[in-house]
Amino acid sequence: MKSFKNHLSLIVALLSILFSIQTFIIVDRAIDAYKEKLVGNYSLVIVSQKRVDKKDFLQNNSLVINIDELSPDIVIKRLNSGISSKNIKLLKLSLPKFYKLKLEHYPSPLEINNLTHKLLRDKSIIKVETFSKSHDTTYKLLLLFKTVITVFALSVGLVTILLISKELKIWQFKHNERMSIMGLFGAPTWLRSAVLFRLAVVDALIATVMGFVLFTYISYSEWINEEFSSIGIDVLIYDKVTDFGVMLLVSLSLSTLLASFIVLGHKEEV
Amino acid sequence: MKSFKNHLSLIVALLSILFSIQTFIIVDRAIDAYKEKLVGNYSLVIVSQKRVDKKDFLQNNSLVINIDELSPDIVIKRLNSGISSKNIKLLKLSLPKFYKLKLEHYPSPLEINNLTHKLLRDKSIIKVETFSKSHDTTYKLLLLFKTVITVFALSVGLVTILLISKELKIWQFKHNERMSIMGLFGAPTWLRSAVLFRLAVVDALIATVMGFVLFTYISYSEWINEEFSSIGIDVLIYDKVTDFGVMLLVSLSLSTLLASFIVLGHKEEV
Amino acid sequence: MDKVIVADNLSLSYSKNETIINKVNFSVNSGTFVFITGASGSGKSTLLKSLYGALKPDSGSLIVAGVELNGVTKSKLNLLRRHTGIVFQDYKLVKEWNIEKNIMLPLIIGGYDSAVTKNQVDSLLKHVRLKHQSGKYPQELSGGEQQRVAMARALSHNPVLILADEPTGNLDDYSAGLIWNLLEGANEQLKSTVIVVTHHIPETMNVAYKHFHIEYGSINEVV
Amino acid sequence: MDKVIVADNLSLSYSKNETIINKVNFSVNSGTFVFITGASGSGKSTLLKSLYGALKPDSGSLIVAGVELNGVTKSKLNLLRRHTGIVFQDYKLVKEWNIEKNIMLPLIIGGYDSAVTKNQVDSLLKHVRLKHQSGKYPQELSGGEQQRVAMARALSHNPVLILADEPTGNLDDYSAGLIWNLLEGANEQLKSTVIVVTHHIPETMNVAYKHFHIEYGSINEVV
Ligand SMILES: Nc1ncnc2c1ncn2[C@@H]1O[C@H](COP(=O)(O)OP(=O)(O)OP(=O)(O)O)[C@@H](O)[C@H]1O
Ligand SMILES: Nc1ncnc2c1ncn2[C@@H]1O[C@H](COP(=O)(O)OP(=O)(O)OP(=O)(O)O)[C@@H](O)[C@H]1O
Ligand SMILES: [Mg+2]
Ligand SMILES: [Mg+2]
Numbered sequence: 001m002k003s004f005k006n007h008l009s010l011i012v013a014l015l016s017i018l019f020s021i022q023t024f025i026i027v028d029r030a031i032d033a034y035k036e037k038l039v040g041n042y043s044l045v046i047v048s049q050k051r052v053d054k055k056d057f058l059q060n061n062s063l064v065i066n067i068d069e070l071s072p073d074i075v076i077k078r079l080n081s082g083i084s085s086k087n088i089k090l091l092k093l094s095l096p097k098f099y100k101l102k103l104e105h106y107p108s109p110l111e112i113n114n115l116t117h118k119l120l121r122d123k124s125i126i127k128v129e130t131f132s133k134s135h136d137t138t139y140k141l142l143l144l145f146k147t148v149i150t151v152f153a154l155s156v157g158l159v160t161i162l163l164i165s166k167e168l169k170i171w172q173f174k175h176n177e178r179m180s181i182m183g184l185f186g187a188p189t190w191l192r193s194a195v196l197f198r199l200a201v202v203d204a205l206i207a208t209v210m211g212f213v214l215f216t217y218i219s220y221s222e223w224i225n226e227e228f229s230s231i232g233i234d235v236l237i238y239d240k241v242t243d244f245g246v247m248l249l250v251s252l253s254l255s256t257l258l259a260s261f262i263v264l265g266h267k268e269e270v
Numbered sequence: 271m272k273s274f275k276n277h278l279s280l281i282v283a284l285l286s287i288l289f290s291i292q293t294f295i296i297v298d299r300a301i302d303a304y305k306e307k308l309v310g311n312y313s314l315v316i317v318s319q320k321r322v323d324k325k326d327f328l329q330n331n332s333l334v335i336n337i338d339e340l341s342p343d344i345v346i347k348r349l350n351s352g353i354s355s356k357n358i359k360l361l362k363l364s365l366p367k368f369y370k371l372k373l374e375h376y377p378s379p380l381e382i383n384n385l386t387h388k389l390l391r392d393k394s395i396i397k398v399e400t401f402s403k404s405h406d407t408t409y410k411l412l413l414l415f416k417t418v419i420t421v422f423a424l425s426v427g428l429v430t431i432l433l434i435s436k437e438l439k440i441w442q443f444k445h446n447e448r449m450s451i452m453g454l455f456g457a458p459t460w461l462r463s464a465v466l467f468r469l470a471v472v473d474a475l476i477a478t479v480m481g482f483v484l485f486t487y488i489s490y491s492e493w494i495n496e497e498f499s500s501i502g503i504d505v506l507i508y509d510k511v512t513d514f515g516v517m518l519l520v521s522l523s524l525s526t527l528l529a530s531f532i533v534l535g536h537k538e539e540v
Numbered sequence: 541m542d543k544v545i546v547a548d549n550l551s552l553s554y555s556k557n558e559t560i561i562n563k564v565n566f567s568v569n570s571g572t573f574v575f576i577t578g579a580s581g582s583g584k585s586t587l588l589k590s591l592y593g594a595l596k597p598d599s600g601s602l603i604v605a606g607v608e609l610n611g612v613t614k615s616k617l618n619l620l621r622r623h624t625g626i627v628f629q630d631y632k633l634v635k636e637w638n639i640e641k642n643i644m645l646p647l648i649i650g651g652y653d654s655a656v657t658k659n660q661v662d663s664l665l666k667h668v669r670l671k672h673q674s675g676k677y678p679q680e681l682s683g684g685e686q687q688r689v690a691m692a693r694a695l696s697h698n699p700v701l702i703l704a705d706e707p708t709g710n711l712d713d714y715s716a717g718l719i720w721n722l723l724e725g726a727n728e729q730l731k732s733t734v735i736v737v738t739h740h741i742p743e744t745m746n747v748a749y750k751h752f753h754i755e756y757g758s759i760n761e762v763v
Numbered sequence: 764m765d766k767v768i769v770a771d772n773l774s775l776s777y778s779k780n781e782t783i784i785n786k787v788n789f790s791v792n793s794g795t796f797v798f799i800t801g802a803s804g805s806g807k808s809t810l811l812k813s814l815y816g817a818l819k820p821d822s823g824s825l826i827v828a829g830v831e832l833n834g835v836t837k838s839k840l841n842l843l844r845r846h847t848g849i850v851f852q853d854y855k856l857v858k859e860w861n862i863e864k865n866i867m868l869p870l871i872i873g874g875y876d877s878a879v880t881k882n883q884v885d886s887l888l889k890h891v892r893l894k895h896q897s898g899k900y901p902q903e904l905s906g907g908e909q910q911r912v913a914m915a916r917a918l919s920h921n922p923v924l925i926l927a928d929e930p931t932g933n934l935d936d937y938s939a940g941l942i943w944n945l946l947e948g949a950n951e952q953l954k955s956t957v958i959v960v961t962h963h964i965p966e967t968m969n970v971a972y973k974h975f976h977i978e979y980g981s982i983n984e985v986v
Contacts, residue, residue, distance in 0.1 A: 013436075017429075019425060019428070020425045023425050030414060034414060041407055147497055151296075155286075155290050156422065178859065186841040186847070227417055231413050232410055448636065454626065456620065580908060580910075580938040715803040739933075
């Protein structure tokens, strides 16, 4: 009973750290997935008076991964309900060629700017439509998002470090006396701290397994999956191999580090 | 020296909690500011064959706070480089009226949908342009943002609660013996715990003042301000009255709560 | 003469299956000097614990200074303790206080005037020969010095009842003599009732005393 | 006869301005039974601390079992301590271990066989009359019982050097007799060197002994 409570306190601390880390990993994946999605949705339209050679164009603009010609119908459709069919025909005749460009990654405003300037140097390209306003909005939101996540991750990190240091202090309170006494009877350091390290390893294992169960459960939870699918992205919540490995590594190294600190910081009683 | 270290541990714990809370407040403000900015940038365009009565329209559609007629030039400009001036004149003549709507708040996809349907019920309105794709992108990003922030706030909360409970345990280790001994000499509970509460209040005050200094410094820091202005929003980082009040309240109540728990959880020695 | 302690059919134990003190009857008159002896583990400290209310009677009744301890309220018990001075077998000094403050403890609790406190602590420190160590912390003292601090603390508030658990166990004869002097003084001049657990009753006692012996859970007066 | 302890011009102190033991010279032959006496606070426990290497000599040299303790390495000191049995004045029992495990401590550290351990602990528990309490934790014992556990622990690994700091201070005469028997037995049968700090040399000693007295920082043999 008493020993179970001893275990619990470290396990809870470790578990909360694992939880923070895993959350961070999930968020990272979500942002990546979201960027992936953004680049899929984002495209530039260029207007050219000459037909563009696809192969040439792609070679010259590494940011662009695809270029498709748009049928003029699509362009005209945007206004079609207000214009007479005679005028539409007229329009079609005089219209230049429209191309839609797919980009390799979600561009920064600067990248768009550079690309636009480069494209316009070609005399035949008469217009580059970048939908800059809506792009700007999304991009800045992403920036804000990243800044905030960074700040939050830093706070979680800070509080977690504090948590570990408190746990350290509690362990010190608990084990210092026994370690001193063992030292007075000539126990070498490794023996004095054997209990500590055994406790650390066992607790790390228990915490990892509990983390595994928790996140496996979460990854099957309907609420979480609905939440993510409402945002329209597909995120791997818990990779049973990699993430488990990361968790195991983190909790083992943290708890043994904790134990080592106590052993090193241990002062002999006089 | 020794007593300074005693103080430090609680102060650091309190400070980290204040830091988390203030970060959360700042993020909240940033998101609000961002939404404010989004609604400023977002607008719908409707195409109508008849002139729209502004007053009537605003009364009927509470979500809309402004409606402006667009000069057809703007509409045509989007294509102007490819069309001959003769055709443009022709276009202008046959074009219907264009209106730009400003909304009261940043709408959800559902709200946009409802509004569109409602508007189209009016026979004279022939098209509602919602820029739905770009809106969707931004909106979903905001949703993801909020979900992530919630999860992070929960983890910070969780770790913070753990941190406080650890601090509690450390206090118990430190004060239990003295409190027991005082009890054996007939000290009433309030006297036994007076030291504790004095410590709690003093530390809360110190932590609040330190938080005040920290965030005042941060709010004048160039890096932070650049970061926010690069996102294009203006956020109040530290309100020297309200935020100070919140900090004081939080740290006072937390530390006295901590002390009360120890007093209540104190077991008499036999 | 009124009685300070009346035990009636008193039983004490820490767990169901092991009774330490078994249905004993005894009483102590106010102002008496009492010795309690008994083998190690016989229940001497346990009996003292019950007298300051740290161990509730299993059955029977125990009245100390007119207060029935079986079912006493917290505030009544506190009041009783504020007029009791205890030397614990393991001293129970407050580690984070220096010895001056440790001796002051009952005076702080009693809300005494600071001038009175200062005088009292000073004279006690002198009496137990620790004036030069007054700023030290308990861990920085020898075992016997700690025991003397515990003694000084128990007497600092001139308690009407003094309970001392082997107060000279770690002391040489000279230091032990100082302690016996203090206890006799409190008994003679302040009319305090003194109850001392010891393995050796000092050979020269200047005051009359009673002697109880604990064996096999019962308490008998030695005459 | 070889010497277990040789102190040469040894000085001990806790702080610069207060020397406890001042330039003393003494030596102890292997297999001797030594008593150390002195007033409370004279430096008896301090001297013992230096003998098990918990307090480094201020100056001078101190050789214990052939090991110079002034500047000894950690591993050499540990080796020495594994052959020393100590009874501390404040017992220093491990709170979270029951008394059986507490007595085993030196055997665990020495890596003894579990059958040997079991036997040894059993016979010691019987000898100090605590067999029936073996599962209890230190806080659940009387002061004297704790002291007897500390004694049993100090003897469990048949140490060549035994240091006991007032090992009978909290014991009645009968229990104290058990302790003296144990110490005499170790001295006679195992030829252990025994150094005991005490305030009272027992009247009936079955073995020859030496007696050192500490006063004003110096150590003198009493003959
Ligand atoms: N850790 C310490 N720090 C500072 N001073 C100490 C410390 N331990 C002991 N002293 C001082 O050293 C002196 C000798 O102490 P020591 O414990 O050796 O006495 P002792 O002879 O064992 O006395 P006793 O019979 O009371 O146990 C005392 O005056 C004491 O105040
Ligand atoms: N907290 C406790 N929990 C359980 N048993 C206890 C506790 N305290 C003491 N005991 C047991 O009660 C019995 C009496 O203990 P007590 O401390 O009263 O003895 P004592 O007469 O004071 O002995 P000593 O002279 O050794 O101090 C002992 O057998 C002891 O093991
Ligand atoms: Mg006792
Ligand atoms: Mg000593």
